[in-house]
Each structure stands twice: as C-alpha cells, then as structure tokens.
Amino acid sequence: MENQNIKVNFLLICESADFDSSGKLNINGVFDQIRTGGFPALRKKLSIVLQLELPKGKHTQYVKFRKNNWEVRTLDVNIEKEEDSQHNVIHNITNLILPEEGDYEIEVFVDNNKILYNGYTKFSVIKE
Numbered sequence: 029m030e031n032q033n034i035k036v037n038f039l040l041i042c043e044s045a046d047f048d049s050s051g052k053l054n055i056n057g058v059f060d061q062i063r064t065g066g067f068p069a070l071r072k073k074l075s076i077v078l079q080l081e082l083p084k085g086k087h088t089q090y091v092k093f094r095k096n097n098w099e100v101r102t103l104d105v106n107i108e109k110e111e112d113s114q115h116n117v118i119h120n121i122t123n124l125i126l127p128e129e130g131d132y133e134i135e136v137f138v139d140n141n142k143i144l145y146n147g148y149t150k151f152s153v154i155k156e
Contacts, residue, residue, distance in 0.1 A: 034138050035081040036145040037114065041134070045075040045118045053077070053116050061152045062126065069126040069153055076102070076119040078136060080143075083112050091119050092135040098127055126153045 043057030055077055062071055076091050087107045093100045102119045109115065126132065134149045135142055 033081075033083040033112070034141075034143055036136050036143055036147070037079040037081060038077075039134065039136065039145060039147055039149060040077045041151050042075050042077060044073065045077045045120070047116075047118070053118075060148065060150070061154055063154050063156045064126075065156055067126070067128050067155070071121075071124040071126060073120070073122050074124065075121065076134065078117045078119075080115050080117060080136075080138065081112075082107065082109050082115050082138070084109050087138055088140070089117055089136070089138050092137065093124070094133045094135060095126075095128070095130060100124065129153055129155050 040055060040058050041060065042055050043059070045053065045055045048054055062069065080089070087109070089105045089107060091102045102121065105117055105119070107115055107117070131150045131152050134151070136145060137143065
C-alpha cells in the first residue's frame with residue numbers, strides 16, 4: 029500500500045555521500061554500472077541517496093536491493109518530522125556482495141510500505 033503523502037524526489041547511487049557542517053548534502057561519483065572481474069562481486073562501498081517528501085510524524089525508512097530471488101535490506105533510518113517537508117537520507121553500504129551479472133532493482137520503503145518512484149531505480153553489474 030502506498031502512502032499518497034510520501035514521495036521520492038530523487039534516488040542516486042554513488043561512490044560516497046555525506047552532510048557537511050552546515051547540513052549541505054555532498055554527493056560524489058554517481059553511477060549506474062558496476063564492472064567486476066567475476067562473481068560473486070564485492071562492492072566495498074557505495075551510497076544510496078534519497079530525497080523524500082514526508083508528512084509530519086515519526087517514520088522508518090529503508091532500501092532493498094533485489095535481483096530474482098536474492099535481496100539485501102539496509103538498516104532502518106528513523107526520521108522524525110515536525111511538519112510536512114523534504115528529508116535527505118543517505119544509506120552508506122559496505123561490503124555488498126552481488127551474486128551475479130545483470131540488473132539489480134532498488135526499492136524504497138517508508139513505514140514498511142514500498143514507495144513508487146518514476147525515476148531510475150536500477151543498476152547493472154557487468155563482467156569485464
């Protein structure tokens with residue numbers, strides 16, 4: 029079930045992301061392909077960056093990577109909003125094991141509901 033008051037404004041896959049001391053979002057090395065020498069492939073580090081439109085209240089957010097019957101879920105991010113507003117979220121992922129070549133889906137969940145996003149939500153893993 030989708031919450032009509034929750035929206036994904038953007039989703040990016042990148043090398044790294046953080047917030048500086050003034051709260052600005054820094055994004056480095058956006059990509060949509062991972063090249064590897066073999067499988068299973070190990071991605072030592074990547075970040076998923078989201079901007080969400082959230083209603084007032086407490087929310088739990090996470091991301092799933094999915095391919096066929098394989099999936100990995102990030103840890104929960106707890107968010108508390110005092111008013112309806114945008115919220116930037118960074119999921120820093122380390123040592124992600126990708127079992128096979130092909131396209132991997134990224135799914136966004138807020139309060140255990142999958143949030144539909146019309147933008148690009150895939151990345152490809154390619155053997156060199």
